[in-house]
Amino acid sequence: MDLFKIDQEIKILLKNDDELQEFDSKIYSVSDDEITILGDSGDEIIPLKVGSEVEILFTQPDAFYTLQTTIFDKIAHPTSLFVIKDVREKIQRSQRRRFFRVATRLQVAFVFIGLDNGKQKKMVASTFTKNISGGGLYCYIQNPLMVGELLPLEVFLPDEKKPIVAKGRIVRKDELKKPDVSLKAYGFNFEKINELDRAKIIKYLNRLQSRINPR
Known part of the structure; x- marks a missing residue:
């Protein structure tokens, strides 16, 4: 086949x-x-x-x-x-529009509310995706976040001068325990994203998949 x-x-x-x-x-x-x-x-x-x-x-x-x-x-x-x-x-x-997750490592920056000397403060942190689709992403984040939070995100695609800007809703939280470390992983759905930017993500993932699975 x-x-x-x-x-x-x-x-x-x-x-x-x-x-x-x-x-x-x-x-x-x-x-x-x-x-x-x-x-x-x-x-x-x-x-x-x-x-x-x-x-x-x-x-x-x-x-x-x-x-x-x-x-x-x-x-x-x-x-x-x-x-x-x-x-x-x-x-x-x-023929339906569906979003396929692809395992790839892309830099992601996000803004969240954290504590600085006991006071709440907007903070910026970055991480890398474990997988991503046109509908959202999954990544490891050490900062304590809550399911349901809506966070500003920036996703950096290769060959794109500017990052993809979106707002992601946390829909999943996993605690992954390994022998030497405990990791927090979060799944985000893109709740607010420009459709042209979404198309850029999908186009990049299609190219990536084509290289992984050549005909």
């Missing part, structure tokens, strides 16, 4: 406890009408099981594609692998 290649990045939409969740994954193997996908996305295990109904999202230079299917089998491996069958007949070229 020309649309799938080994190590190709994909997105998995999975309904878990009545919540639609999105995970990053990769193609592990490809055969005539079957693909095997990785069951983890680096930092987290994807809660898949045989019989799980999922939607696979992926991009090619010409379009976005979707694949609504059911997990057929699980394979024991150093990491879990999941088999999807009858792929060819289920692939659809997506």
Whole structure:
């Protein structure tokens, strides 16, 4: 299948406890009408099981594609692998406007209310994205922030002289504990953004994906 290649990045939409969740994954193997996908996305295990109904999202230079299917089998491996069958007949070229997260490292600056000598004060800090889409971004931030906060953001794209200016609403907060460090990660939705600037982000991510997954 020309649309799938080994190590190709994909997105998995999975309904878990009545919540639609999105995970990053990769193609592990490809055969005539079957693909095997990785069951983890680096930092987290994807809660898949045989019989799980999922939607696979992926991009090619010409379009976005979707694949609504059911997990057929699980394979024991150093990491879990999941088999999807009858792929060819289920692939659809997506005509809907959807935002696809891409794992890439872009500088982000943000303004927040912090404490300076016990007094509240506007502060500016910067970090880097873990992933980003036309609809928002996910990044590590050490400053304590709250879900629901609306923060001014600046996103710096390569080859753009000026940053993308937006306001992002925090919709997700994760505490990631590693052996030597504890990290805070936040998911932002772009609540206020110029549509031309959004288009710049999407165009950059499409170019990036095209380089990652050449046809």
